[in-house]
Amino acid sequence: MKSLIKKLVETVGPSGYESKIREVIRGEVEGFADEIQVDAMGNLIIKKGEKKEGGLRVMLSAHIDEIGVMVTHVDKNGFARFTTIGGVRPHTCYGSRVRFLNGSAGVIGGERLENANHVHTIESMYIDLGASNPEDCPVKVGDVAAFDRPFEDLGNRVISKAMDDRVCSAILIETLKLVKNSPHELFFVFSTQEEVGLRGATTAAYAIDPDLGIAADVTMSGDTPRGIKMDISLGKGPAIKVKDGGMLADPRLVDAMVQCAVKHKIPYQMEVLLGGTTDAKAMQISRAGMPAGCVSVPTRYVHTPSEMVDINDVNNAVKLLSALISEPIKLV
Ligand code: CO
Ligand code: ZN
Numbered sequence: 187m188k189s190l191i192k193k194l195v196e197t198v199g200p201s202g203y204e205s206k207i208r209e210v211i212r213g214e215v216e217g218f219a220d221e222i223q224v225d226a227m228g229n230l231i232i233k234k235g236e237k238k239e240g241g242l243r244v245m246l247s248a249h250i251d252e253i254g255v256m257v258t259h260v261d262k263n264g265f266a267r268f269t270t271i272g273g274v275r276p277h278t279c280y281g282s283r284v285r286f287l288n289g290s291a292g293v294i295g296g297e298r299l300e301n302a303n304h305v306h307t308i309e310s311m312y313i314d315l316g317a318s319n320p321e322d323c324p325v326k327v328g329d330v331a332a333f334d335r336p337f338e339d340l341g342n343r344v345i346s347k348a349m350d351d352r353v354c355s356a357i358l359i360e361t362l363k364l365v366k367n368s369p370h371e372l373f374f375v376f377s378t379q380e381e382v383g384l385r386g387a388t389t390a391a392y393a394i395d396p397d398l399g400i401a402a403d404v405t406m407s408g409d410t411p412r413g414i415k416m417d418i419s420l421g422k423g424p425a426i427k428v429k430d431g432g433m434l435a436d437p438r439l440v441d442a443m444v445q446c447a448v449k450h451k452i453p454y455q456m457e458v459l460l461g462g463t464t465d466a467k468a469m470q471i472s473r474a475g476m477p478a479g480c481v482s483v484p485t486r487y488v489h490t491p492s493e494m495v496d497i498n499d500v501n502n503a504v505k506l507l508s509a510l511i512s513e514p515i516k517l518v
Contacts (some may be wrong), residue, residue, distance in 0.1 A: 232362060236371055246373065246374050246511070252347070253350075253381050254331055292325075294311050360508075380403075392473060424453075432463025
C-alpha cells in the first residue's frame with residue numbers, strides 16, 4: 187500500500203491537468219476492470235460486475251487532481267507571478283518548491299514583508315525558477331505546477347503532498363482488486379477537477395446515473411496542539427461522514443456503513459466537518475438526486491505540501507469499502 191501511495195502522490199497532476207496521474211492509475215487497474223472509459227472531463231471510469239439480486243448501480247469516486255498554481259505573468263527579471271488552483275493557502279507557500287508539468291522546478295519567494303510576523307499574500311509572492319529574464323524562464327503564462335515534496339514513511343504515519351486525494355485513489359484501486367463477488371454494478375470513478383468545484387464527479391454522476399454514490403476523500407483531524415475542534419483522530423479508523431460544508435450524508439447510508447464496520451470489526455469514527463466538501467455532494471444532487479455518503483481518511487495539515495495520514499486508517503478504509511460493496515446495501 188505504501189509503495190502505491192508513493193507512486194500516486196509523487197505524480198504531478200493539478201486540477202485540469204490529470205493526464206499523467208490518470209495513466210499511472212490506468213496501469214494499476216487495467217487487469218481488474220470489465221470496462222475502462224475516459225470521458226470528456228478526463229474522468230477515468232472503471233466498470234466492474236453486473237447488477238444481481240439485491241444489487242444496485244453504485245458509483246465510487248476519488249479525485250485524482252491536486253491543488254497547485256498557475257503562472258499569470260513572467261517579469262523582466264524572470265520571476266513568475268502565479269494564481270492558485272484550488273484551496274492553496276498563502277501561509278503554506280513561501281519557501282515551498284513547485285514542479286511544473288514540463289518538469290521545471292522552482293521555489294516560491296516573496297516581496298519583503300514590513301512585519302515579519304505577517305503572511306505574504308498570493309499577489310506578493312512569485313516563483314523563482316533560477317531565470318534572470320523571461321527568455322531564460324522555462325515556464326510561461328498559463329503553465330501549471332503542483333507542490334513538490336517526496337513521500338516520507340514514518341512507520342504508521344506517512345507524509346506527502348497530494349495525499350488529498352491520491353490516498354483515496356489508492357484505496358479505490360485496492361478495493362477494486364479485492365472485490366470479487368459483489369451483487370452490485372460498480373463504477374470506480376477516478377475523478378478530475380474536484381479541487382476547483384467537484385467538476386469531474388458532476389458530469390460522471392450524470393453520465394453513470396447510479397442508484398447510490400460513495401466518495402472517498404480526506405478529512406481533517408482535531409488531534410493536534412490547539413487544533414480545530416473536531417472529534418477525529420489519526421489512527422482511530424476511517425471516518426464515516428455525517429456532514430460537511432456541502433452535504434448531509436444520507437442517514438440510511440451512514441447507518442449501513444456503521445453496521446458494516448461493526449459487523450466486520452473495523453474501527454471507525456463519525457465525521458462532522460465544518461468546512462469543505464467532496465464528490466459525494468456532486469453525486470447527491472445529480473439529476474433527480476441519489477443517496478450519497480463518504481468514507482474519509484483523517485488527515486493532518488490538509489492542503490499543505492505535507493499532508494499526514496495513518497496507514498492503518500488507509501488499510502481499514504479499504505476493508506470498510508470492500509465489505510460494504512460486497513453485500514447488498516439496505517437503505518432503511
Ligand atoms: Co482537497
Ligand atoms: Zn480532496
